Amino acid sequence: MSFETSVSDKNYSSTQRVILTVAACAGMTLLATPLLGYLDLANIVMLFLLTVLIVAVKLGRNAAILASVLSVLCFDVFFVPPRFSLAVSNIQYLVTFAVMLVTALTTTHFTSTLRQRAEEAVRREQRTQALYQLAKQLAGALAIKQVVEITDAFVRSQLHASCVVLLPDEARKTLNAVVQSSNLPFEAHLAHVAFESGQFVRSDEMRGMGFAPLYFPLKASMRTRGVLAVAFEEQPEEPSDETLSLLDALASLVAVALERLHYVEIAQATEVKMLTERLRSSILSALSHDLRTPLTAMVGLADSLFLVKPALPAAALETAQALHEQAERLAGLVGNLLDMARLNAGEVTLRREWQPLEEVVGASIKLLGGALAGHPVKVLLDKALPLLEFDAVLIERVLCNLLENAAKYSPAQTVIELQAKPVGTVVEVAVLDHGTGFPSHRRDELFNMFVRGNAQSGKPGTGLGLAISKAIVEAHGGTIEADNRPEGGAMVRFTLPVGNPPSIEEELA
Template sequence: MAMSMDIPKSNLSTHLLNIRNSPAGYGWAIIGCIVTTIIATPLSQYLDLVNIVMLFLLTVLLIAARFSRGPAILAAFLSVALFDFFFVPPRFTFAVNDAQYLVTFAVMLTVALITGQLTTGLRRQAQLSAIQAQQTRDLYDMSSALAGVIKVEQVATILQRFLLTGFKLNAVLLLPDAAEQLQPINHDDKHLRIDQRFALIAYEQGQVIEDSILSGEGHGASYFPLQAPMKTRGVVVFMPTDDSSALQEHHALLSTLSSLIAIVIERLHYVTVAYDTQLEMTSERLRSSILSALSHDLRTPLTALAGLAESLPLTSTTLPAATLESAVAIHEQALRLNNLLENLLDMARLHAGRVTLRKEWQLLEEVIGSSIKLLEHSLQQHTLQINLEKNLPLLEYDAVLLERVFCNLLENAAKYAPVGTVITISAKINTDSVEISVADQGPGFEQQQSLVRFEMFARGTHESSIPGVGLGLAICHAIIQAHHGSLTIANLPAGGAIVTFTLPRGNPPIIEEEPDYHEGAAIK
């Protein structure tokens, strides 16, 4: 939804901080002194000169309160001159007969200058207080608007509107893309030139960079890094529209704005991450539930189908050869489909966290041997080579799940490697783990597929003609992770694929050797 913010259309800060000596102030100073002289002339018959002096001092005070220091100083000197010319004897001349009037002139000028100075200072303090109050209100309005944004484009729009309307400054938000290149957000003004070099320095070093090179409308630019609590989120570029001194005058405000924008962008980042994570978790739970329900519903008829196909040749010995061959094919495909359903069930349980590992200390050779026995038919067209390091320690693992890991890896190797090639199973001892690998001489893995391979239903493009749905490596990866190990895939330099996984060594129990009871030994 679009967010908006009401910002005063008058540029209050520029108006209040314009304390320069305008021609109008000097004109009013002259007019005020002349008016005071005109008023005091008929009153001089009734008032002493001391009271006439007070009228001129009042004029200086009013000029200082309304205008800046320059008009007040002019009013002070002009008041002394007019008082001397029109009221001090001899009148209508600047000559002074009594030297005491020189003291009067000096005191009058001093009091006028001090009064003007103090009044101007108080006026400036009042203006600065008004500026700070207005900036505080504007920042509060901006913070309120930013609290409800849901996109970074809205952040950029609010920031640009706030600075352009209230401070005559342009702002461009630069955020990094996936390649860590800074890209402008909601920026389509070609007249505003942004130096990517300065932006990159500010982003990488986390420092404010002042661009002395003219840019945009002919004024410099400032590059503020968006330093959030966790990391630098980007860069915001500030450029004045007509007054190059605005960057320096509002430097503290711009630093505060940069920190505020950085926090908002980091909040949006984590909101996006949380939403994506929740969506992914919900999708994964839904997919696991569907797979689990589907697998349960299909397993019973598949078991019956496999049993009937297996028993069909046993019921009759007079079946034609073609029928027997079809019965064997039906039995093999039913077993393949049943294995697929077992994989689906295992994956659903692993993702749901409902699998309890039944770990026992066992030899690695046992699970390798049982896996080869189960895949004896699939491996009969390949040469199997086993290279196990001597004195492999006992490992604590779930035999059923680890057997499925070996079965999936060996089945994949048998499917993708050419007939007659070698499939190698190796194991070696590391410092705190045992490293097991299954290698083949097939086409290998596609490039840039190391992470995708561990996702469910992920398969290579050139493998589509080979039966399978892409669950094998995903299940292996989940099982090995459940055993606190790691699984990686790679291609061999000479060709072929290799899948390597590790199992922690742990602290196996000490097995005491049985005593040697040879013939004739005494038994106590």
């Protein structure tokens, strides 16, 4: 199938070309007859050869072959003695006829070949121009629907065919048709084969059944983005290699456009997420700063009620104690919000020092005090623990958050374990409890802000402890993860890089 019909095929039918060829030969015969007494027969032969050449250029190969035969017959009948007869008086004229016919056919062949090559060059130029315009349109597309509409319009106008663009679902298991102007049916198995293999798939049997017979994978630089199914509206013959090449180029352009839209969507979503996080951090920081001062004043005023002389009644002191506890809890919440805002904004500077992990573990347990009163803490530290370079205040905050969570969600009097051991180039620290564990379907969300392991729990909390711990650990170059223990309970472990600790000389006795 050619990209565009040639000029002669476009302007003249087969019957018209035959009539024009006969008219051209008859006209040359009438023109040359008065010149018979003035021109030699060899020159008259040249006139007929010129007619064949003109017919070949204007009407094509088949018309030129017909003109070659008619020119020989007209020359024999009207110019070679005896005239008006096919008989030949001189045997030499047979050689003239043969040479004339061979020369005419040779001229026809070369002329038709040059004409065909010129038409091919025009078609290639038109195809290149059409693909260039298509690429410009696809480059300006802002949605997948626009890409499909542009593709469908190109296939209809340039190839007189119908197409459908098939895109995979999120799991890349099923191909679904994007909304298109044509309702072209497609065979799902063939489309899936083209998608998985990345190779062109063709089935002529599907054309007879009304399905699209051609399936082109939309291969981009990173992955296959979908499949282009094509069916020609009226084409009994097989599509040519030129047509298949054009469709393959079309599939490549569509794939590039789809991949561009995919990464544009990812970039926009990432930018929106960054702006959202930045706005949330700014709001949290502003609120935390504004609330910290009045909360500190409330804690101080609640404490001052215990110093009033004479002493207040027991009921008033109980109310003062409740006010003190709630103000401290609210102050802790504000502190967490402010810390989270600072960590997200990257404003926290780590004060790293080489120090043993044991000291921070002991300080964390002592700092929690009453929060661990109903839970014995079992500390298992490997004897081969090296010195680590970390910010003691921040790592202490991580341990406090993990231990407090373990105590909050564990049954009373159950043991909380704190383990630390070297594992390759890192030291792994784990906090284990005997509680209900984490919900398996929410395990990936636990370290997000305002996400709690048990959203319906009656325990007080805001879901910031694990988020703050993750930010601190990752700032130290470590990782943190949560899991459930096989024997029951939850486990949160994080790592700290070992680095190159300094050597310590033993003190003299």
